[in-house]
Amino acid sequence: MTGEQIYVSHAPGDLELVQELFSTVKNFPFGVHITFEAVESGRSRRRLEGRLANSDVVVAVLTAASADSQWINQEIGYAVAKGIPVLPLYDDERCRGGFVEDVDGVTIDRQEPSVTIFNLLSRLRSELAPLGALSVPNWYVRFPCTVPDCGHPVTLEIKQDQTKLWMRSKHGKVLTASCERCESTYAFDPATIGYVRRDDGGADSDT
Template sequence: MSDERVFVSHAPGDGELVGRLFRSIRNLPFDVHVAGEEVERGRDRGSLRGRIDESSVTVAVLTPAGASNQWVNQEIGYAVARGVDIVPATSSADLLGGYLAGSDTVTLDGESMDRSVFELLSALRSLLAPVGGLDTPKWYLPFHCTVEGCSAAVTLDVDRDQPGLWRLHDHGRTIHVDCGECGARYHFDPGTLAFLRRETPRAE
């Protein structure tokens, strides 16, 4: 597990959107702390400042509800004060203001969430240190083989750049890795790093 951490600031009603945005990203080897999961609904979020202090990046989900939410705005201000990088994710640049005016954004598009996830991954890859070791400066996705009788550790290396990954996505290609123990092949979407399917070798 990497020491990198990401804090996600959002309005209470945007939990489902946040879940869709981070579903595959949470499989990467760093911690993602989502505000709505850290405190009970309606409770004071002031206690989450420690999470922001520990984070390398704060992702601010700025839907119309998020942009007007007092806690989201306080968390953005606190992240700025603490020198934490902020990635705004919004459906409209008109929702950016204050500290975030003119910032580069991740475009939220409910009709094309794959593109939104890709843009968020691109932003995180540009801001976070490589989650591999210094001798392997790349990203990776670790998991365990799910074939019955095999639970070997498997690692998908993400060593292409973001434009290259999106080109593969656009052409309907996958990135894949084989289990070193049983030979099962796991396919992932190159744009979002979401798991797609498993191919299990036929018994000889």
């Protein structure tokens, strides 16, 4: 799992929602292209065609705000024509139509965003699995240790499938990763892979 590209097609009014739902996804070692982040940085949406064409999955965010968006419809149609999987992320079944009417997607739960993030990660793990894989591939998050004067790379390996991760979260258990240099331990929510806390180790950071 490295180098995969995810293109997120959404309406301008859904940017804040999209950023919240993809905050964890962006920690994984693949590209996440959120359309209106690029537009706000000065790129025109028309010039994002290259990112769309090179994506491995297109996530179409379908809400009341996107109901009349010609861009989202065009980007879905483009992806389908190119054979790129489209994952609908929607508020209501009525928001789906056209090419994605019968495509299994993820319902947005605005009251429990952690549930949406978990289901989104589940579908992405499935969509990005190598062809012929017998099980969902391991994922990982790599980041620099945040202890002052350390900065050593830390890797959180995610070896369990989504069902087991959800059960760990429901039972209040966390996933952990440790820094080999300073022995600090980082805890993450298994459902969303969101950061929970850091427990500093007793070893000197130079050892």
